[in-house]
Amino acid sequence: MKKADVDEFFRRLAERDPEPKGELNYTNPYTLLVAVALSAQATDVGVNKATEKLFRIVSTPQDMLALGEAGLKDHIKTIGLYNSKAKNVMKMAELLVRDYGGEVPQDRVELEKLPGVGRKTANVVLNIAFGQPTIAVDTHLFRVSNRTGLAPGKTPLEVEKKLEKKIPKHWKLHAHHWLILHGRYICKARKPDCSICPVEDLCKFKGKTV
Structure with missing residues (x-):
């Protein structure tokens, strides 16, 4: 062209x-990161249904760790591959707290170090959460x-x-x-x-x- x-x-x-606007619901950069990670091989509509109640009680990696993997699975069990996604989201929360002070990094290389985060997910977060083109x-x-x-x-x-x-x-x-x-x-x-x-x-x- x-x-x-x-x-x-x-x-x-x-x-x-x-x-x-993107069609995934979120409340801040962290919940956006979680939502995008959960949306792999799933519809935005399905992810939004699963996270509606989840994001009322989880808004930070610390909240996610407090909820625990079993609690997370209860919220996202309607999403495909929820077992492996739950493991990745929990590991992601641990790393964010340990290495990034609980904040979502504004850098693709750093984002791709997180479990369950590939280039596409990183680019979505950088674009929507941080206004990067x-x-x-x-x-x-x-x-x-x-x-x-x-x-x-x-x-x-x-x-x-x-x-x-x-x-x-x-x-x-x-x-x-x-x-x-x-x-x-x-x-x-x-x-x-x-x-x-x-x-x-x-x-x-x-x-x-x-």
């Missing part, structure tokens, strides 16, 4: 939704980037690097939200809704449903 088309692509997405490539971003021709790549990291280069600086802060929401609600996996797509004419996808 040409530079001018990329700029227009994001201009249109921004026009439709000037202040896009990071690009978190999930399945929606990967699909939209490849399908539209915006930033084709064989791996999430390859797509992320291309998006970093291609997205104009003035769109970067919200870019990953726009792409996630576009992939979730319009450029869907099985059948994209090309007839209502605001960027259909810029898209290079050959199997359009228009």
Whole structure:
């Protein structure tokens, strides 16, 4: 996709939704980190249901340690892979208290040292909690980037690097939200809704449903 088309692509997405928000519920950087870690291979809706009561009593790593692994499992047992996720969240809480004074680090390398935190999770936290212009490539971003021709790549990291280069600086802060929401609600996996797509004419996808 040409530079001018990329700029227009994001201009249109921004026009439709000037202040896009993530759909996971959280109360502070720590609960966001927990929510994103829990959302792996799970829906945001499912995670929000599980954390609704959890985040009323847990807002810090210290609170999580006080709750304990068994208590945490009671809250998140409706989420897939909850046993391993509970272990990671508890280990994460221990490390945050021990090594970071109970605070969530504002650095990708440090975040990726935490159990259950990969590059995508780190990028989401840096973007939403700390306002850093990071690009978190999930399945929606990967699909939209490849399908539209915006930033084709064989791996999430390859797509992320291309998006970093291609997205104009003035769109970067919200870019990953726009792409996630576009992939979730319009450029869907099985059948994209090309007839209502605001960027259909810029898209290079050959199997359009228009």
